[in-house]
Amino acid sequence: MRDALDATPYDALLLLSFGGPEGPDDVVPFLENVTRGRGIPKERLKEVGRHYFLFGGVSPINDQNRALLDALRKDFADHGLDLPIYWGNRNWAPYLTDTLREMVGDGRRRILVLATSAYASYSGCRQYRENLADSLAVLEAEGLELPKVDKLRHYFNHPGFLEPMIEGVLRSLADLPDEVRDGAHLAFSTHSIPIASADTSGPVEDHGDGGAYVKQHLDTARLIADAVRERTGVDHPWQLVYQSRSGAPHIPWLEPDICDHLEERHAAAVPAVVMAPIGFVSDHMEVLYDLDTEARAKAEELGLPVRRSATVGADPRFAAAVRELVLERAAAESGREVAPCALGALGASHNLCPVGCCPARAPKPAAAGADSPYA
Numbered sequence: 001m002r003d004a005l006d007a008t009p010y011d012a013l014l015l016l017s018f019g020g021p022e023g024p025d026d027v028v029p030f031l032e033n034v035t036r037g038r039g040i041p042k043e044r045l046k047e048v049g050r051h052y053f054l055f056g057g058v059s060p061i062n063d064q065n066r067a068l069l070d071a072l073r074k075d076f077a078d079h080g081l082d083l084p085i086y087w088g089n090r091n092w093a094p095y096l097t098d099t100l101r102e103m104v105g106d107g108r109r110r111i112l113v114l115a116t117s118a119y120a121s122y123s124g125c126r127q128y129r130e131n132l133a134d135s136l137a138v139l140e141a142e143g144l145e146l147p148k149v150d151k152l153r154h155y156f157n158h159p160g161f162l163e164p165m166i167e168g169v170l171r172s173l174a175d176l177p178d179e180v181r182d183g184a185h186l187a188f189s190t191h192s193i194p195i196a197s198a199d200t201s202g203p204v205e206d207h208g209d210g211g212a213y214v215k216q217h218l219d220t221a222r223l224i225a226d227a228v229r230e231r232t233g234v235d236h237p238w239q240l241v242y243q244s245r246s247g248a249p250h251i252p253w254l255e256p257d258i259c260d261h262l263e264e265r266h267a268a269a270v271p272a273v274v275m276a277p278i279g280f281v282s283d284h285m286e287v288l289y290d291l292d293t294e295a296r297a298k299a300e301e302l303g304l305p306v307r308r309s310a311t312v313g314a315d316p317r318f319a320a321a322v323r324e325l326v327l328e329r330a331a332a333e334s335g336r337e338v339a340p341c342a343l344g345a346l347g348a349s350h351n352l353c354p355v356g357c358c359p360a361r362a363p364k365p366a367a368a369g370a371d372s373p374y375a
């Protein structure tokens with residue numbers, strides 16, 4: 001019988017995600033949550049929400065998180081890891097504060113957090129830490145005993161995150177017509193962010209020239225492209241591209257946009273493109289709309305064959321990677337020797353976000369870091 005795995009000192013794992021509407025009536029209230037404090041009129045939010053209305057007002061992200069929860073619970077049970085898993089969102093039910101309150105009521109005092117973002121950036125890391133601090137402040141005001149909360153490190157270069165994406169690209173290439181397959185280019189896509197935010201992503205020593213955000217995505221893309229070459233014998237040209245830009249047009253954001261990139265590849269007589277959304281854990285709305293709808297329409301307009309590879313989602317290898325990350329962090333917290341698992345040139349990310357990591361424009365308290373007020 002398999003020995004039980006030990007996650008001491010942790011007594012729970014929290015899956016922390018963005019959240020999304022689950023019906024037409026949810027769309028505007030959800031967007032009000034996302035844009036709280038920016039003074040955006042409701043009519044403008046209805047216009048912004050048109051992407052959701054195209055899909056019945058439902059974002060797939062909540063169902064995808066439910067599938068990931070099932071995969072994690074199955075993996076933990078199959079491997080003898082007795083660690084309960086909870087789920088809380090930033091912008092929609094189940095809300096983070098409610099989930100943390102439930103966890104405290106269940107007696108959880110050392111909580112590990114898995115955020116559904118694999119890379120360093122303000123919106124992908126520090127903002128989640130700010131959300132945790134906000135929720136802990138609410139519980140403190142209610143007189144509840146506060147748990148100690150830690151966040152799992154960035155997992156962009158963990159084999160369990162990479163391997164499903166490698167296989168996704170291979171399947172997409174195999175699905176292309178024979179006559180264009182070997183000449184296909186790989187477009188590794190992620191969320192565009194303001195250049196100023198990219199330049200200050202990650203620890204201070206990584207700031208400048210795209211910061212850790214760009215470095216980590218480039219390393220991920222290179223690892224996938226190298227694996228595809230090794231398994232097919234074909235060296236496919238590749239580029240990191242961006243999607244889902246929002247905000248004021250006068251503010252510089254990371255480029256090129258995926259649709260502009262498709263136009264450029266078509267003009268260069270590239271026979272086909274595989275779009276690989278490496279910046280996204282699952283096929284949520286930005287993948288379904290920006291790639292499967294807008295980018296695909298652009299490709300059809302150009303007559304350019306494209307395929308879109310799968311995100312990691314609830315792949316069992318990703319669930320196994322999370323288990324490994326939990327045990328790695330538990331060992332480190334307990335003073336046991338541990339060898340972090342990471343591929344590529346950058347190595348394993350930090351366990352504790354240092355001071356100055358992914359700073360906000362307006363400083364706010366953030367939990368689960370060296371500057372946390374809830375150490």
